[in-house]
Amino acid sequence: MDGPRPPAIDRLARSVSDIAYPHPLAVVAAREAVRSGRPEDVREIAVATMRNLIGPVVNATGVLLHTNLGRAPLLPRSRQAGPSTREAAVEPVRYRNIEIDLGTGKRDSRQRRLETLLRVLAGADSALVVNNGAAAVLLVLTALGRDRQVLVSRGELIEIGGGFRLPDVFAASGAELVSVGTTNRTRLDDYARALSDETALVLSVHRSNFTMEGFVQSTGVSELSTLGLPVIADIGSGLLDAATPWLPGPPPAWLAGEPDVRGSLAAGASLVCASGDKLLGGPQAGLILGRPDLVERCGSHPLARALRPGGLVLESLQETLLAYLRGDLDAMPFWKMASASLEELHGRAGKILAGAGGAGGAEIAEVTATAGAGSVAGSALPSIAITLVGDRRGALLAGDPPVVARAQGGRTVIDLRTVDPTDDDLLSEVISSLT
Numbered sequence: 001m002d003g004p005r006p007p008a009i010d011r012l013a014r015s016v017s018d019i020a021y022p023h024p025l026a027v028v029a030a031r032e033a034v035r036s037g038r039p040e041d042v043r044e045i046a047v048a049t050m051r052n053l054i055g056p057v058v059n060a061t062g063v064l065l066h067t068n069l070g071r072a073p074l075l076p077r078s079r080q081a082g083p084s085t086r087e088a089a090v091e092p093v094r095y096r097n098i099e100i101d102l103g104t105g106k107r108d109s110r111q112r113r114l115e116t117l118l119r120v121l122a123g124a125d126s127a128l129v130v131n132n133g134a135a136a137v138l139l140v141l142t143a144l145g146r147d148r149q150v151l152v153s154r155g156e157l158i159e160i161g162g163g164f165r166l167p168d169v170f171a172a173s174g175a176e177l178v179s180v181g182t183t184n185r186t187r188l189d190d191y192a193r194a195l196s197d198e199t200a201l202v203l204s205v206h207r208s209n210f211t212m213e214g215f216v217q218s219t220g221v222s223e224l225s226t227l228g229l230p231v232i233a234d235i236g237s238g239l240l241d242a243a244t245p246w247l248p249g250p251p252p253a254w255l256a257g258e259p260d261v262r263g264s265l266a267a268g269a270s271l272v273c274a275s276g277d278k279l280l281g282g283p284q285a286g287l288i289l290g291r292p293d294l295v296e297r298c299g300s301h302p303l304a305r306a307l308r309p310g311g312l313v314l315e316s317l318q319e320t321l322l323a324y325l326r327g328d329l330d331a332m333p334f335w336k337m338a339s340a341s342l343e344e345l346h347g348r349a350g351k352i353l354a355g356a357g358g359a360g361g362a363e364i365a366e367v368t369a370t371a372g373a374g375s376v377a378g379s380a381l382p383s384i385a386i387t388l389v390g391d392r393r394g395a396l397l398a399g400d401p402p403v404v405a406r407a408q409g410g411r412t413v414i415d416l417r418t419v420d421p422t423d424d425d426l427l428s429e430v431i432s433s434l435t
């Protein structure tokens with residue numbers, strides 16, 4: 001009656017020790033394999049578990065800010081410059097100074113450390129960094145609008161995705177949402193008529209992930225600022241300056257019409273809310289920028305403590321901002337990828353194809369990349385891809401590192417715009433190994 005005894009869990013776990021597997025996780029895999037009645041699957045289970053941990057992938061989707069892939073690409077630590085001028089051969093384990101003022105030796109605010117950099121880059125008098133763009137909006141509404149009214153156009157009651165729906169954020173903040181105008185048209189007068197003693201703020205929200213066409217009208221920040229109340233501009237993307245002085249050429253065409261921090265403040269916004277990991281090209285963070293008294297009220301609200309980022313994020317954001325200030329495109333992976341010329345991409349494609357020896361029916365194609373992450377709605381960046389016959393996404397994902405591609409019209413599209421040129425040889429190898 002009894003079936004064969006299951007092999008000892010521990011022995012099974014040790015059989016996969018060669019894949020540099022932490023033993024306790026190998027035990028979990030062994031248990032799962034035995035439970036499923038297929039102990040011989042232990043290796044497959046162990047490998048799948050390890051591969052699904054957070055790790056590097058080659059993004060060949062052509063989506064520059066891919067939310068599943070951490071949005072903006074970040075420079076590896078070994079390639080970061082940092083503020084120190086002294087280099088050590090072997091990097092010692094060192095603490096990071098997050099909140100000691102080195103002038104006085106006293107503690108200061110970690111959230112406001114990056115203020116000087118943001119003042120220069122975006123003309124913001126004061127700045128507060130929180131966990132993400134959603135946290136920035138929530139904190140502003142809570143600290144400045146709780147138990148008061150906030151005016152928003154009916155055309156701007158957006159959903160960003162991942163559960164960020166403006167009416168829900170209002171409900172969580174305790175600020176009363178007063179919607180004005182209509183879905184397609186909202187005039188200054190609509191705001192003016194809704195003003196009362198209860199009104200604390202006017203909120204202007206960028207439609208970052210959709211467009212409206214036809215019989216439409218909206219009221220911009222400069223007009224709203226004539227109402228005499230603080231205007232909060234939730235621009236979403238975190239574009240610091242629409243003039244893109246950090247790029248060698250003029251601002252790229254796909255960026256046209258995208259609101260920026262500098263422009264929104266200059267137009268009269270009292271505060272701007274923005275994301276650190278959209279067009280800013282940094283780590284996941286939210287920025288609250290603008291009038292010092294309002295930033296101060298946000299920073300001293302108890303919620304600010306709960307929404308503050310950790311030192312890793314602050315340092316990474318600082319690294320990104322320093323790269324802007326140095327005008328060092330090589331240290332700004334997002335902007336470097338976004339601004340690569342078609343000729344450059346074409347040249348790379350030719351070399352990759354030559355290296356791949358025509359495997360997989362590989363060809364060069366002109367394709368369209370996008371900004372992604374619900375920013376710059378409808379953005380289209382001309383790009384160059386290697387395409388393969390059939391849907392080879394599974395085989396590409398199985399590689400080490402995995403290559404994330406897209407499928408289109410019966411072919412697999414490997415868009416080079418989002419691939420670091422350092423990975424081109426790897427792509428040649430990967431493609432030539434496809435059977």
Ligand SMILES: *Cc1c(COP(=O)(O)O)cnc(C)c1O
Pocket residue numbers: 132133134135137160164205206207208209234235236237274275276277285286374375
């Ligand atoms: C993306 C976005 C947010 C949310 O920012 P996260 O950093 O994703 O939390 C808020 N408002 C607008 C207009 C956005 O585009």
